[in-house]
Amino acid sequence: MKITAIHLYAAHFPLHTPFIVSYHTYDYMPSIIVKVETDEGITGYGETVADEHVTGETWEGAFYTLKNTLAPAVLGKNPLEIEKIHDIMNKAVYGAPAAKAAIDIACFDILGKKLKQPVYQLIGGRYHDEFPITHVLSIAEPDYMAEEAATMVDQGYRSFKMKVGNDVRKDVERIKAVRARVGEGIAIRVDVNQGWTNSATTLTALRALREVNLDWLEQPVLADDINGMAFIRSKTDIPLMVDEGLKGPREMREVIEKQAADKVNIKLMKCGGIYPAVKLAHQAEMAGLECQVGSMVESSIGSAAGFHVAFSKKVITSVELTGPLKFSKDVGNLHYDVPFIRLTEQPGLGVDVDEKTLAELTVFEAAIR
Known part of the structure; x- marks a missing residue:
């Protein structure tokens, strides 16, 4: 061919x-x-x-x-x-x-x-039957984010990824407002997207969030500051996830060597596609790190590719691929059984364009x- x-x-x-x-x-x-x-x-x-x-x-x-x-x-x-x-x-x-x-x-x-054959059968075979979908809350006023979270709980969502990072004091208010609104039974993951910049600011925020019960905190410091991630991890029992700081095997090796994270966010756009993503998952598995397959807000095509990787690996325990749910128009027909995703057995990506x-x-x- x-x-x-x-x-x-x-x-x-x-x-x-x-x-x-x-x-x-x-x-x-x-x-x-x-x-x-x-x-x-x-x-x-x-x-x-x-x-x-x-x-x-x-x-x-x-x-x-x-x-x-x-x-x-x-x-x-x-x-x-x-x-x-x-x-x-x-x-x-x-x-x-x-x-x-x-x-x-x-x-x-x-x-x-x-x-x-579906792609997941070509990279290890299907391991997971389904994944719960996490709703992503864009940065907004605390009351607005809390109200949106409550609305999505009514629709069946049991976990949220909160986008924060533009004002640490306001971010603490946002996180506390969402927790107060949804109660203790809902998972909250906080993604700072490097916005808190350094370890000192991050530790200040974490002290204020000690009672909030977060699933994990994602990329609070600048992407290249693996030492900062390691320092924060040594000072808190809140699990840390590395995202922007992980692109390929070199960064994965540094994260592992410095014990800088509890979980890693693998994104196909950061590492070069399905094949490199599988390699990163294997590398993480050898080090005992859990993985997530994350999103750059792709259409059905890119999202399906990420799901195929996630469904094939035991070490991948969460997904955040919700691009198609955010679009008013999409080019593909990737189907979500909200609040779950369950892939079909269609060959290739399983997406009609x-x-x-x-x-x-x-x-x-x-x-x-």
């Missing part, structure tokens, strides 16, 4: 409401959908959601990296040879994990369709043949 053409669609996915994190407010999500065609008539879809604050790639930059470098490099190659595809991409350009993830995901979609909607959301495109 050979790759005969690669189509790139730079798209804007409309959100029901703005998505607010510590470093940015998104009125829509910029994504790049990749369509890979083969000489056997099998087509695979991939996706990249680049983030200059996390992966070091812009939306436009990822598009042109794909158009000018990665797509030409893999054109004519066998998409089933995943290890070789990654070697070719790594030799073509250093870094650029989100751009590489799009090619990786499309190749796995092709592989699954070729073998008539609506080409008409894709064309509607596309801002600019390119084809490499």
